[in-house]
Amino acid sequence: MALRHAVLAALLDEELSGYQLAKAFDLGVANFWHALPQQLYAELTRLEKDGLIAGREVVQDTRPNKRLFTVTEAGLAELEAFTASVAKPSSIRDDLIVKVQAADHVDPQTLIAQLTERAAFARAKVDLFGGLLDRMRGERSEEEFLRYGERIGPYLTCLRGLAFERGNRDWCERTVAVLREREAARATR
Amino acid sequence: MALRHAVLAALLDEELSGYQLAKAFDLGVANFWHALPQQLYAELTRLEKDGLIAGREVVQDTRPNKRLFTVTEAGLAELEAFTASVAKPSSIRDDLIVKVQAADHVDPQTLIAQLTERAAFARAKVDLFGGLLDRMRGERSEEEFLRYGERIGPYLTCLRGLAFERGNRDWCERTVAVLREREAARATR
DNA sequence: GCCCGCATGTAAGGCGTTACATGATTAA
DNA sequence: TTAATCATGTAACGCCTTACATGCGGGC
Numbered sequence: 001m002a003l004r005h006a007v008l009a010a011l012l013d014e015e016l017s018g019y020q021l022a023k024a025f026d027l028g029v030a031n032f033w034h035a036l037p038q039q040l041y042a043e044l045t046r047l048e049k050d051g052l053i054a055g056r057e058v059v060q061d062t063r064p065n066k067r068l069f070t071v072t073e074a075g076l077a078e079l080e081a082f083t084a085s086v087a088k089p090s091s092i093r094d095d096l097i098v099k100v101q102a103a104d105h106v107d108p109q110t111l112i113a114q115l116t117e118r119a120a121f122a123r124a125k126v127d128l129f130g131g132l133l134d135r136m137r138g139e140r141s142e143e144e145f146l147r148y149g150e151r152i153g154p155y156l157t158c159l160r161g162l163a164f165e166r167g168n169r170d171w172c173e174r175t176v177a178v179l180r181e182r183e184a185a186r187a188t189r
Numbered sequence: 190m191a192l193r194h195a196v197l198a199a200l201l202d203e204e205l206s207g208y209q210l211a212k213a214f215d216l217g218v219a220n221f222w223h224a225l226p227q228q229l230y231a232e233l234t235r236l237e238k239d240g241l242i243a244g245r246e247v248v249q250d251t252r253p254n255k256r257l258f259t260v261t262e263a264g265l266a267e268l269e270a271f272t273a274s275v276a277k278p279s280s281i282r283d284d285l286i287v288k289v290q291a292a293d294h295v296d297p298q299t300l301i302a303q304l305t306e307r308a309a310f311a312r313a314k315v316d317l318f319g320g321l322l323d324r325m326r327g328e329r330s331e332e333e334f335l336r337y338g339e340r341i342g343p344y345l346t347c348l349r350g351l352a353f354e355r356g357n358r359d360w361c362e363r364t365v366a367v368l369r370e371r372e373a374a375r376a377t378r
Numbered sequence: 379g380c381c382c383g384c385a386t387g388t389a390a391g392g393c394g395t396t397a398c399a400t401g402a403t404t405a406a
Numbered sequence: 407t408t409a410a411t412c413a414t415g416t417a418a419c420g421c422c423t424t425a426c427a428t429g430c431g432g433g434c
Contacts, residue, residue, distance in 0.1 A: 002284050003393075009290040019413050032290045034280040039394065041415055062403065064413045076294065083288045083295045087303055089310055090283035091223045092353055095191050095276045100349075101198040101221045103342035105265065106272045114276055121278055146367045147374065153292035156364055160289075163356045164281055171349045178335045178345070185336065192421075208385050228422070230387055251431065253385045 003043055004052070005082045006033040008075050011053060013151060017066040018044050031129060031154075031161035044069060052078050100175060108179045115179075119172035122165045129162040192232055193241070194271045195222040197264050200242060202340060206255040207233050220318060220343075220350035233258060241267050289364060297368045304368075308361035311354045318351040 009032075010016070010024060021044070022037035035043075047053045052075035055067040071079075096118055103111060136155050137145035146152055198221075199205070199213060210233070211226035224232075236242045241264035244256040260268075285307055292300060325344050326334035335341055 001392080002282075002287060005284075006287045006290075009287050012291055012294050017413075018415090019411095022413095032286045033282065036395070037413095038396095038415075041413095045415095060412090063411090064402065066413060079291050080295050082284075083291065083303070084299050087284045087288070087307065089307070090281065090285065090357070092279065092350070093191075093222065093282075094279035095194075095271075096279065097221045097346050097349055098191060098195045098198050099272045099276070101195075101342045101346045102201055102268050102272065103345060104340050105201050105342075106269050110273050114272070118276065118278070147370055151293050152367070152371075153290045153294075156292060156367070157286050157290045159363075160286055160356075160360045161281070163360060164353075167349075167352045167356050168279070171352060174348075175345055178341070181336055182341075190420080206385075207387090208383095211385095225423070226385095227387075227424095230385095234387095249384095252383090253430070255385060 002082075003033070003035055003039060004047060005079060006035070007040065007043055007047060008052065008071055008079050009153075011069055011071045011075075012079075013154065015068045015070050017058075017068050019066065021069075031132070032157040047075070051075075103179070108183055112176050112179050115172045115176045119169050119176070122169035122172065125165040126162060126169060129158055129165065132158055133162065191271075192222070192224055192228060193236060194268060195224070196229065196232055196236060197241065197260055197268050198342075200258055200260050200264075201268075202343065204257045204259050206247075206257050208255065210258075220321070221346040236264070240264075292368070297372055301365050301368050304361045304365045308358050308365070311358035311361065314354040315351060315358060318347055318354065321347055322351065 006025075007021065010021060016024070018037070018041050021040050022035075025033060025035040025040060044053065044055070048055050048069070052072060053069045054072050055069045057065060057067055059065050096114060099106070099111060099114060133142075133155065136158070137149070140149070145155065149155070195214075196210065199210060205213070207226070207230050210229050211224075214222060214224040214229060233242065233244070237244050237258070241261060242258045243261050244258045246254060246256055248254050285303060288295070288300060288303060322331075322344065325347070326338070329338070334344065338344070
């Protein structure tokens, strides 16, 4: 049950609507968790019912009305308890890695295409996260920001996301290079 | 539905029983996927029913009998199709990152303890994967092995696992250092 | 004598994904 | 006028996790 806590953590720094949360948890900006809009609307309903967040209706003229949510005292306590609870070890769960595991038995060209696509995606995320980090620390150097900044949580998680996507990019590129070399060697044999 | 394909990929290189698979997919050796024994036994039943794997009973005296599974032609075709299908982008899903996202609002000592524990776990995995890679490539250098070795799939996925755990280790250590520095600064204020 | 390893499952419940549904405004 | 953005959901299905169940053999 970690989606609740991810939502609570996201609402700590700013009041957000379900729609805004959905955008934050989508592929683009989710540097620490991923979820679909349906999950979020359902979870927000449950969180409010349990008194961990409080919503307030905002009436809009030109746009549909929306509900903005804030973390309550109880919600903060819940997060505190979650933080103290045992963490399960994380593991990657990625279709692409399964495909590479079977590399010796499937068509290399297909694999190369998939890896190339993923590398491009990873590069885009590296750029995105780099930009986010720049904006968060402003004029300050990273060292300075992390020592004296007020809100470093989102920065730290973004650093993890950045390193992860760099890892993806590098591994994909390396793997493509290996597969290409073997293909070339096979052709001249 | 990627567990099926992960199982198929794992059975490509050797005939395994459910129990052996369960060990491979457990925390210790799962360098490309993770699953619990119950999932695996259920999936093996389904895979056999669908004709993607074939099982043969091995009678043992001193131990309970077991069933060893091999990938069939149809199973290989299924894997081939899976490899060609679109891959979803992978994303990290990790309790610990959620906790760090809330770093500015929860007790730093608790967080430091969790991060320290995770760093130790990551170091253990780095060692484990390093050893596995050594054993796979034997006498050969990495370059040589990847160019001329016969089974490089498992090696490549293990490389991804190694890089991922190094990333975990480094990020945990860095984050602990940052939190400690801020705690020290707060104490002298 | 007790716990660990081998070997295989069932059952229930929670979480995530896919598909479907609605309806207004604004920019291309 | 067509598509994208804002805004919020319902329903069905499938995967993952947690708990429970069984039974023999070997080492400390």
